[in-house]
Amino acid sequence: MSEHEEYLSQGESFEQEQNELTKRRLEELEELKKGNINPYTYSFEVSNYSSEILKSFKDDVPFENVAIAGRIMSLRRMGKASFCHVQDSRGRIQVYIRRDDLSEAYDQFKLMDIGDIVGVKGFVFRTKTGEVSIHAKHLELLSKSIRSLPIVKEKVDEQGNKVVYDPFADKELRYRQRYVDLVVNPEVRDVFVKRAKVVSSVRKFLDDKGYLEVETPILQPLYGGASARPFVTHHNALDIELYLRISDELYLKRLIVGGFEGVYEIGKDFRNEGMDKSHNPEFTMMELYVAYKDYDWMMSLVEELVHFVCVSVTGGSRVKVGENEIDFTPPWKRVTMLDSIREFTAEDLNGKSELELANAAKRLHVEVEPSMGAGKIIDAIFSERVEAKLIQPTFITDYPIEMSPLAKRHRSKQGLVERFELMCNGQELANAFSELNDPLDQRSRFEDQARLRARGDEEAMVIDEDFLRALEYGMPPTAGLGIGIDRLTMLLTNQESIRDVIFFPQMKPEKQ
RNA sequence: GGGGCUGUAGCUCAGUGGUUAGAGCAUCUGCCUUUUAAGCAGAGGGUCGCUGGUUCGAUCCCAGCCAGCCUCACCA
Numbered sequence: 001m002s003e004h005e006e007y008l009s010q011g012e013s014f015e016q017e018q019n020e021l022t023k024r025r026l027e028e029l030e031e032l033k034k035g036n037i038n039p040y041t042y043s044f045e046v047s048n049y050s051s052e053i054l055k056s057f058k059d060d061v062p063f064e065n066v067a068i069a070g071r072i073m074s075l076r077r078m079g080k081a082s083f084c085h086v087q088d089s090r091g092r093i094q095v096y097i098r099r100d101d102l103s104e105a106y107d108q109f110k111l112m113d114i115g116d117i118v119g120v121k122g123f124v125f126r127t128k129t130g131e132v133s134i135h136a137k138h139l140e141l142l143s144k145s146i147r148s149l150p151i152v153k154e155k156v157d158e159q160g161n162k163v164v165y166d167p168f169a170d171k172e173l174r175y176r177q178r179y180v181d182l183v184v185n186p187e188v189r190d191v192f193v194k195r196a197k198v199v200s201s202v203r204k205f206l207d208d209k210g211y212l213e214v215e216t217p218i219l220q221p222l223y224g225g226a227s228a229r230p231f232v233t234h235h236n237a238l239d240i241e242l243y244l245r246i247s248d249e250l251y252l253k254r255l256i257v258g259g260f261e262g263v264y265e266i267g268k269d270f271r272n273e274g275m276d277k278s279h280n281p282e283f284t285m286m287e288l289y290v291a292y293k294d295y296d297w298m299m300s301l302v303e304e305l306v307h308f309v310c311v312s313v314t315g316g317s318r319v320k321v322g323e324n325e326i327d328f329t330p331p332w333k334r335v336t337m338l339d340s341i342r343e344f345t346a347e348d349l350n351g352k353s354e355l356e357l358a359n360a361a362k363r364l365h366v367e368v369e370p371s372m373g374a375g376k377i378i379d380a381i382f383s384e385r386v387e388a389k390l391i392q393p394t395f396i397t398d399y400p401i402e403m404s405p406l407a408k409r410h411r412s413k414q415g416l417v418e419r420f421e422l423m424c425n426g427q428e429l430a431n432a433f434s435e436l437n438d439p440l441d442q443r444s445r446f447e448d449q450a451r452l453r454a455r456g457d458e459e460a461m462v463i464d465e466d467f468l469r470a471l472e473y474g475m476p477p478t479a480g481l482g483i484g485i486d487r488l489t490m491l492l493t494n495q496e497s498i499r500d501v502i503f504f505p506q507m508k509p510e511k512q
Numbered sequence: 513g514g515g516g517c518u519g520u521a522g523c524u525c526a527g528u529g530g531u532u533a534g535a536g537c538a539u540c541u542g543c544c545u546u547u548u549a550a551g552c553a554g555a556g557g558g559u560c561g562c563u564g565g566u567u568c569g570a571u572c573c574c575a576g577c578c579a580g581c582c583u584c585a586c587c588a
Binding site: 020021022023024074075077079080081082085093094096098099100108113114125126127128129131133135147148149150151152153154155163164165166167169170171172173184226227228229249271273274276277278281384428431459484506508 | 522523524525528536537538539540543544546547548549550551556557561579580581582585586588
């Protein structure tokens with residue numbers, strides 16, 4: 001049995017359909033080895049990048065001795081000369097290969113395919129038709145591809161628009177084989193480069209303010225800080241259940257108790273809930289806690305932070321998102337939850353009883369259940385009648401106390417807490433409050449949650465005695481903030497699905 | 513979980529209750545030393561998502577299942 005037959009017989013790593021194409025590639029691989037060519041080399045001295053060459057080449061100035069490496073993305077063979085495009089991390093450049101310049105290396109070139117990774121040395125020139133290209137003096141196979149890539153072709157039409165033929169567009173394949181998506185769809189790479197810029201600019205902003213980046217446990221004996229169902233796992237040595245964190249909040253506040261005056265964490269949270277275009281089971285959250293500050297102060301910080309990130313990532317203060325243009329120039333509108341409802345529904349819910357609230361909900365065609373308290377009814381009306389209409393960044397402030405067991409009571413408004421959410425493009429982007437630091441109040445709020453849990457609310461918070469103990473030692477007045485990094489990235493890159501800003505979104509397992 | 517749409521060649525997609533299921537790209541053979549959606553001539557490639565049913569006959573009709581997308585609900 002030949003080497004490639006043996007490889008193909010090894011079953012599952014090759015689907016049936018790929019066999020013919022792969023078999024051919026494996027034959028080439030053997031031929032290369034027979035010719036003493038290592039198809040998987042160790043290194044190559046790269047001295048140039050495609051985009052830099054294209055940008056800096058001037059026709060009258062000789063540009064010699066360039067060396068690039070990348071993947072062959074197109075191939076036009078014309079007997080004793082050929083053209084191909086080589087794609088590196090910064091773009092693509094055409095390479096001209098002539099038998100006369102390469103002699104026996106041209107025979108190797110005949111065994112190369114689209115998808116192979118090559119190193120090219122040569123000089124830069126402009127072809128008859130005007131494309132800046134590399135005239136190869138040396139061509140070397142660096143890594144052989146034995147699985148054929150989807151072939152996407154492009155043309156620039158008379159109007160100068162890029163036309164794409166046979167796009168690799170199947171969303172399932174794109175998410176499952178993101179490596180292929182990234183190779184073949186250059187705009188996908190751009191989104192993730194911007195995502196990295198979102199994270200680094202958030203970090204820079206907070207570092208420059210003097211806040212300390214910290215890491216707290218992801219595996220937690222108790223979960224808390226949000227209303228959500230957790231993932232459960234098991235630690236063998238201790239023989240205990242552990243939960244994947246649903247938020248960082250309670251640990252970060254312990255650090256404020258410990259004397260840090262500003263701490264933040266950027267990391268993954270995990271929530272065992274449904275998935276849709278704005279929810280992935282694991283997602284990236286930034287949480288910040290600053291001592292001696294309140295939620296009013298935090299609103300100004302959020303304006304400054306998000307504006308800074310927007311400028312860093314996009315170069316400006318305005319972003320096109322779908323049909324809308326969003327302007328992040330501060331200051332942003334600040335409106336209480338009840339006022340926003342009055343503004344969009346003409347219902348004034350201020351000081352209304354539970355029965356009056358239920359009637360208002362009915363008038364607005366918002367479904368309410370008998371079990372819902374005043375706070376939940378207000379929240380339901382807001383979610384259904386207001387939220388989607390908030391396109392420009394808007395702070396919604398002063399939430400009902402029942403929904404916010406970790407937020408401090410409002411200094412002047414009965415039944416409300418000092419909390420705000422930043423709404424933008426009809427979605428929540430940030431959530432913040434004056435943190436509850438009264439241990440007696442915190443304990444009674446936890447107990448309210450425990451009662452909800454006993455009634456079957458699986459998302460109600462569990463009592464965290466160690467957190468209460470920390471508060472009993474005394475926590476300074478503190479402002480806290482959480483920003484969903486994935487959703488911020490969606491906005492700044494104009495992506496409508498969270499799956500398009502996460503490299504490997506959660507998928508059902510692939511069928512065998 | 514409800515509703516809608518989709519699944520045909522490696523990729524993008526046509527198509528039909530009836531002989532051997534098509535196109536472009538990709539692949540293979542031949543020609544071609546400035547091409548570019550390269551071209552010209554030829555060739556190979558399919559469990560028509562899976563299972564069952566109706567039928568003389570199913571890729572097509574029906575049912576169930578699987579997977580994906582959209583949407584509603586739930587959920588932050």
